[in-house]
Amino acid sequence: QVQLVESGGGLVQAGGSLRLSCTASRRTPTTAWFRQAPGKEREFVAVIPWSGGTTYYADSVKGRFTISGDNAKNTVYLQMNSLKPEDTAGYYCAAGANYCSGYGCTVPKMYDYWGQGTQVTVSS
Numbered sequence: 459q460v461q462l463v464e465s466g467g468g469l470v471q472a473g474g475s476l477r478l479s480c481t482a483s484r485r486t487p488t489t490a491w492f493r494q495a496p497g498k499e500r501e502f503v504a505v506i507p508w509s510g511g512t513t514y515y516a517d518s519v520k521g522r523f524t525i526s527g528d529n530a531k532n533t534v535y536l537q538m539n540s541l542k543p544e545d546t547a548g549y550y551c552a553a554g555a556n557y558c559s560g561y562g563c564t565v566p567k568m569y570d571y572w573g574q575g576t577q578v579t580v581s582s
Contacts, residue, residue: 459483459571460482460483460484460486460553460570460571461482461483461571462480462481462482462483462551462552462553462571462572462573463480463481463573463574464478464479464480464549464550464551464573464574464575464576465478465479465481465576466478466479466576467549467576467577467578468577468578468579469579469580469581470541470578470579470580470581471580471581472541472542472543472580472581472582473540473541474541474580475537475538475539475540475541476538476541476578477535477536477537477538478491478535478536478538478549478551478576478578479533479534479535480533480534480535480536480551480573481531481532481533482532482533482534482551482553482571483532484532485508485529485532486508486553486554486555486570486571487507487508487509487554487555487556487557488505488506488507488508488553488554488556488557488558488563488568488569489505489506489508489527489534489551489552489553489554490502490503490504490505490506490551490552490553490554490563490569491503491504491505491525491534491536491549491550491551491552492549492550492552492566493545493547493548493549493550493578494547494548494550494575495546495547495548498547500550500566501516501547502516502563502564502565502566503515503516503519503523503536503549504516504519504523504524504525504536505525505558505563505564506525506526506527506534507557507558507559508527508529509557511559512559512560513525514559514560514561514563514564516564518544519538519545522538522539522540522541523536523537523538523539524536524537524539525537534551536549538578541578541580542580543580543581543582544580545578545580546578546579546580547577547578548575548576548577548578549575549576549577549578550572550573550575551572551573552566552569552571552572552573553569553570553571553572554568554569554570554571555570556568
């Protein structure tokens with residue numbers, strides 16, 4: 459079992475920045491961020507493999523968000539810049555017991571463990 463604890467959400471004006479953190483009780487091959495807005499399906503945001511492989515982003519956040527990891531702290535970060543009102547959602551950290559890459563990482567069923575989520579609200 460893996461416990462994931464997210465933090466860093468909040469209220470920010472459009473154009474602002476936030477950094478989310480996800481700390482895991484132990485490392486897994488793949489860690490990702492998803493988001494879900496009210497009335498919408500859970501949406502892939504970004505993924506990072508702990509092995510140091512290539513990160514992968516949803517087109518909607520590419521160039522604005524950066525996912526990174528600190529192996530020593532078992533923590534993955536999501537730096538979110540140039541935030542837009544449409545980025546408003548609950549953000550969830552997910553950890554997968556298997557390695558994936560690219561588009562194969564965008565499916566929620568690839569992940570075995572989920573955090574409780576942290577709310578991000580972007581005002582216009």
